[in-house]
Amino acid sequence: METLYFLLIMLGGFITYSIITWLYQKRIVKTLKEEQFKEGYRKAQLIDVREPNEFENGHILGARNIPLSQMKTRIKELRPDKPVYLYCQSGLRSGRAAQFLSRKGYKDLSHLQGGFKKWEGKIKTK
Template identity: 45%
Template sequence: MSIWWKINIVLISLIALYALYELYVRIMMKRSAKVISQEEFQAGMRKAQIIDVRERDEFNAKHILGARSFPYSMLKESMGSLRKDQPIYIYDQNKTISARAANLLRKNGYQNLFILKGGMQDWTGKIKQKKVD
């Protein structure tokens, strides 16, 4: 077997693994939370807890106005400060980490979980942004 066949097999395997990972994330997201549009997110913001699950430096640079920082890496330790009787709106940069966060919250008894479709990268609403000097 030539080296090119081996390289092709490795590349195809990597693509297949990535596709399986994406499928897993989509299934996990559908089980744990409802993905909502920006319009739905904005309409319900006042009645929900808005959490940004990106790392703190990303949050500090730019975040949705009214959001609280709950980095996914620290969510297990900090989720106790979230109320279980109110909806939780979750977002990150695009929505992959949001799906993991929603799954973790669901496993810990939280319901009414919603993920922003497109995440921060597609957000056009009000933001708080760190000023660059």
């Protein structure tokens, strides 16, 4: 019985954490549908936060690859005075990248709803 209570408390904590993270992310980053994303990404810094092997298999034309795993060390490559458009495979990593950038003072952050797997625009492969 104690194990059941422990598991319920852990599940409750996880759900609470997930809701708080989702609300925080919704406040700091604009989630854009593909059409909205296409309208603005050419005037912004377009960043693919997937790993290099994913990037090489195909990416949005004009995107730079700064993987989430390297964001801390490569943050100086991004200008805080210009909009930053982020995307990953599904939208999860780009949301986490936006949280990190927000804590570092970046304000104009957007990410692609559904990520690269939902993208139907032009892509480049190596």
